Amino acid sequence: MATETEKRIDIIVNDAALSGDAKIAKLRQLETDVLARQRATTEGMDVPGSRDGDDLKSIERALAKLGEAPVDPGPASL
Numbered sequence: 001m002a003t004e005t006e007k008r009i010d011i012i013v014n015d016a017a018l019s020g021d022a023k024i025a026k027l028r029q030l031e032t033d034v035l036a037r038q039r040a041t042t043e044g045m046d047v048p049g050s051r052d053g054d055d056l057k058s059i060e061r062a063l064a065k066l067g068e069a070p071v072d073p074g075p076a077s078l
Contacts, residue, residue, distance in 0.1 A: 005030060005055040009062050024068055031059045031071060 002010070012018065012026045034056045041052070060070040 003051050003055055003058075005034065005051075006058050009058055013062050013065070020066055024063065024066055027059055027063050027066070027068075028071070031056065031063070034059065035071075 008030060009027065012023050012030075015023070018026070034052050038052045038056070056070075063070060
């Protein structure tokens with residue numbers, strides 16, 4: 001079963017009305033959101049049923065298909 005993030009990725013990637021740059025921008029925002037949730041989790045915030053790691057991998061695959069590399073999350077990431 002796809003997560004909400006995976007559904008959003010699919011919608012973005014398959015939206016013919018969006019340019020490649022717009023798709024990348026939207027995927028980058030999702031990536032930022034997932035990384036923020038991961039940092040919050042490491043700081044003690046309880047996120048029930050979190051699949052952020054899987055979601056991040058899905059975002060990275062979508063970005064790779066568009067010719068983009070994943071962002072370096074820095075030392076605060078998992």
